Amino acid sequence: MELPSKLLENAVNEISQLPGIGKRTALRLVLHLLRQPVEQSEDLANALLKVRGEIKYCSGCHNISDKEICQICENPSRDKSLVCVVEDVRDVMAIENTGTYKGIYHVLGGKINPIEGIGPSQLNIVSLVEKVKSNDVKEVIFALSSTMEGDTTIFYIYKQIKDYNVKTSTIARGIAVGDELEYADEVTLGRSLQHRIPYEQSLNQL
DSSP states (O other): OOOOOOHHHHHHHHHHSSSOOHHHHHHHHHHHHSSSHHHHHHHHHHHHHHHHHHOOOOOOTEEEESSSSOHHHTTTTTTTEEEEEESHHHHHHHHHHHTTEEEEEEEEESBGGGGGGGGGGGTTTTTHHHHHHHTTTOOOOOOOOOSSHHHHHHHHHHHHHHHHOEEEEEEOOOOTOOHHHHHHHHHHHHHHHHOOOOHHHHHHOO
C-alpha cells in the first residue's frame, strides 16, 4: 500500500498490528483521527498510556483492576466459597454479562499449550491451589474453552486439588441454540448426548 506520508505509514503500521485490524482498516482509523480535533487524538493517546502504565491485576483473582483488589473480590455480596476458573479477563467479562453468577473468579492467564511453550508454571495455578488449601472454597467451576488445551489444563488442575475437600464441576457443553446437528463436531455432539436431560425437563426450559 503506497502512502503519501512516512508519518501516516508508520501510524498505519502500528495500528495494523492490533488483533483483527488490517492495513485498510488501520488507514481508515488514522484518516478519521486526522479529521478530528487534535484534542481527541491526545485523549486517546493519554488513555492508552495510562491503561498500559497504571493497570493492575487483582492479587486475589488476577482480574484486571484499578486497585490491588478488584471490585468483584471486594464485593461483600459475592460468594467467596464459589470460584469460577477462566482462561483470561475476557471470560470474566462474558460471564459477568450474563448476570447469573454470584461467586468469584480465578484468571489463569491462558491454558497449558506445550506447542507454544506454555506450561503450568506460566499460569496462575499455584495461587489457585493455595486458595483451595485454605478451606474457604467449597466449589471450583472450570469454565475453560472446549479444546484439547482447555481439557488438559482442567485435568492438570483437577489432579492438584482433588485430594482437598472441594467440589469440582465444569460448565455444560453441547449444541448451541440454533445450530444444526450436521454442522456440530463430534466432540460437541458426544458431550451433548452424555449430558442429555429428560425431554419433559427440556420443555420446561422453553
